Amino acid sequence: MSVATRKQKSADDGHAHFDRELDDLPPDLRWRGWMGRIEAVLFASAKPVSRDDLARVVGQGASVEMLIDDIQAELTGRPYELTQVAGGWMLQTKTQFADAIEAAADLGEHSLAFTEMEMGVLCAVAYHQSIDRAGLADIFGKEVSRDLLARLRYKDLIASGPRSPRPSAPHTFVTTETFLATFDLQSLRDLPELELPKP
Template identity: 30%
Template sequence: MNAEAARSAGTVPEDLEPETHAASRSAREPALRLLEAMLFAAGEPLDEATIAARLPEGSDVRALLAELSADYAPRGVNLVRVAGKWMLRTAPDLGFLLARDKPEPRRLSRAALETLAIIAYHQPVTRAEIEEIRGVSTNKGTLDVLLAAGWVRMRGRRRSPGRPVTYGTSETFLVHFGLDAIGDLPGLDELRGTGLIDARVSAGITVPLPSDDPALKDDEDPLEPEFDLSFSPEPDQGDDDER
């Protein structure tokens, strides 16, 4: 059966024919090249609206991103979606080869890691609420470290006595940890699977469904424009790790 007969019989979809596919890709080639150049030159992840504004009118942005992502999948650099945006990133299996060329980052203290996890899962959350969950006081410097890293942001003020500041995670947090959305954080079953939570933990223990909705909650007020965002000195490693 020749190609024409196969088409008549409906056994070969037109969009799978080599000639048609090649012609279609050729028509998209200028947009693909421009998209690739934009992503390569970008200093930060790009959202689809920004990409669409710079591509030729009528370009199917999602189709182009899907095609470019497939092209890059087997390469040393991958096209990935993080924080709802797109960026080029070193393939995960090659990261260890480049680690020697990167400066060794300062490790977060146990207190900072616990505080970051609580903010990620419980946001919006105040310092007092963080301390209640951790069971120990939280040094102000611990929060300042997370704020300085750009992983945590001040959202607003809680409508309660003292009007404490509420904290949440940032887009930088999602980018750093390779998350498309905060909902991609592991749930209880996944945490058990990694050994981070004892498999025998009480069945009543639950992991909250994280949400980083930028809109303020009903019990939050916006921060004052002149709010002081300066950071205090970083705490010593054991400032608030004592149990």
């Protein structure tokens, strides 16, 4: 048996011990077990989890949507909620507790506080993606610093897009799934409509 085959067999054996169906439990406890699994997966993930990924931890006949509905009902009155963002699901603190969280903890490098210019650039990328630095300069009337763009990249809010058709084909910028999750958007179609100044 080759090393690759042994590794594959080992991986398969590892999954064989995971009981998705929970057939040994009565129906009500089985349902509670599936709810607990979904909540645990969401709690452990810093990014939205897709429906397909959640379906891997529950029985084949289980409705992920119904399980999520039951979890959401149980979270009523809690300071966090289960929300659908960026094509998946995640646990998020409710907005009315933002001040308390900010007052209690210094979020340090994980802080998503923005300067006015950072927010402006982020909005420009969101509405005009994919856009390069020259395109951003056209919008703001001045060059956007590489440091500012690097900060937005570090926060995983923007990423490299396709090469621009401009001469020398510079990199363009696009928003990320983290951007969608941060601003509670399911997709870019959920961005508010831009109010353009009247001529």
